Amino acid sequence: MIRIKNVTKDYGSNKGVFDLSFEVQDQETFGLLGMEGAGKTTLLQILMGFSNLSGGRCTINAKHCWKQSTGIKNFTGYLPQKITLPESMTGLQFFRFLADLRNRKSLEKAIRTADAFELDTSKKIRDLNQEEKKKLAIAGVFLHDPEVLLLDEPESDLGEKAKVQFMNLILEEKSRGKTILIATGSFATAERLCDRIGILRRGMLVNLDDVSVIREASxxxxxxxxxxxxxxxxxxxxxxxxxxxxxxxxxxxxxxxxxxxxxxxxxxxxxxxxxxxxxxxxxxxxxxxxxxxxx
Ligand SMILES: Nc1ncnc2c1ncn2[C@@H]1O[C@H](COP(=O)(O)OP(=O)(O)OP(=O)(O)O)[C@@H](O)[C@H]1O
Missing domain, CATH: 3.30.70.1650 (PDO, CxxC motif)
Structure with a gap:
């Protein structure tokens, strides 16, 4: 379970996130919806322990996001908004590199994800286009079959076909009981994938509802x-x-x-x-x- 309690990260000039409180239940898919600059990336970086809080507390599976971030990374897959990949490696070498980092032997899950995206992992990353790089990054996130997924604008850079492939991958992870937090600016993505949606505006949570309630009213x-x-x-x-x-x-x-x-x-x-x-x-x-x- 992801627990966010009175979380504030104040960058000054009303930028950051302010007094956020909500929980993502085990096996739930939660959509954090907001426009550019609403604070989605800030919150995900806090959850991954890249950034400390100005106030409040957050935990993933009872582990403190700042103090126990190494433990959290073992069972969490994080897709950052801005991806950086080792350009001189091939896709497959990148998977091996991630597997070594994570002490994993099997590349199976990443390879299956790449296959679902019809991605050629024998190519050097520098020869991939932006969409292919995004697919590779997503496959890398899935490599260690994490229990928790934190995905920041996962559908950006993906074309229509890849978006459908991505949605199917997430629906499959969801059916396997994963806990998923998706930050997105797309209402359609959140509506399709999520059980509940929280709307972030200027760093504050302005609404939180079951997707069925929002769908019914929209x-x-x-x-x-x-x-x-x-x-x-x-x-x-x-x-x-x-x-x-x-x-x-x-x-x-x-x-x-x-x-x-x-x-x-x-x-x-x-x-x-x-x-x-x-x-x-x-x-x-x-x-x-x-x-x-x-x-
Ligand atoms: N390190 C920082 N120092 C100062 N301000 C920051 C910093 N990081 C983010 N901000 C500001 O905080 C606000 C929230 O940014 P954040 O990246 O979390 O938003 P977002 O919802 O993810 O939007 P986007 O899709 O544009 O990334 C923005 O106004 C941003 O400019």
Whole structure:
């Protein structure tokens, strides 16, 4: 279990994290959501013992994050936001290097992860592109099959296909009972992977809820193309759904909660196209709680 109690790291000028308290339960996947500069990296670095606290206390599996950070590293996999890799090694040499550091013989888990990403580990790291380096770093984090995963913006630098591969890897780790803390600026990532989501704003936790509660309350936005303008107008008049924008036969419609009723209502209209409009973290936050998430 990860325990964060009244944790403050004050860099001055209102930067850092302030009086954070929450727990990540064993086998839980927790999403720490926030915009750039919200304090996500600061908290993860504190948990890894890279940075001491100005106040408060935090532990992972009852080990003190500052005083017992070496012990924590034995059972924790940490993916930093900014990765640095030994450029002259191949991927496989990098795995061997990590295995030596961690006193492990088997590279199996890292190799399986690299395979899941379709990554060629025989190439020198300096010849990999940014996405391939990120995949390699993630595979390296999994090498010692850690009980706890702390992942800082894991999906950044990954393309759409690799993001799906990454999500599948995390869902597999989750089903194997790992305790996972993911720091991300992507509401979609957190919603897909996490059991609970904590929202960080200017270093403070402004909301913490089960993902099902947030999903239920948040909205989906669709751009719908009707066969005729008359049909679109009929939808505006009769459907009862919130229409955010109308442009001839196209309507942008907001739907909150379950989609069943929306789909049922929509089946009564002549629809030619329907596209889901992804909502940013900021749009979701503003819709749910009002106000502005950025500083
Ligand atoms: N060592 C430091 N000294 C002073 N200020 C710092 C230091 N490290 C981070 N900050 C500031 O603290 C705030 C929180 O930074 P942090 O990197 O934790 O945010 P973040 O949520 O991870 O965002 P990002 O995605 O941009 O990394 C930012 O305003 C940052 O500029």
């Amino acid at each position: 909205r989906k936005v669709f751009c719908i193309g009707f066969r005729s303008e008359l049909e679109a107008v009929r939808f505006v008049r009769e459907s009862g759904f919130d229409v955010l924008n109308k442009n001839a036969t196209q309507l942008t419609v907001s739907v909150s909660g379950e989609l069943q009723n929306f789909i049922k209502v929509l089946s009564g209209y002549k629809v030619l196209t329907m596209e889901s409009i992804p909502q940013t973290l900021e749009e979701t936050f503003t819709y749910l709680y009002g106000g502005d998430l950025s500083d």
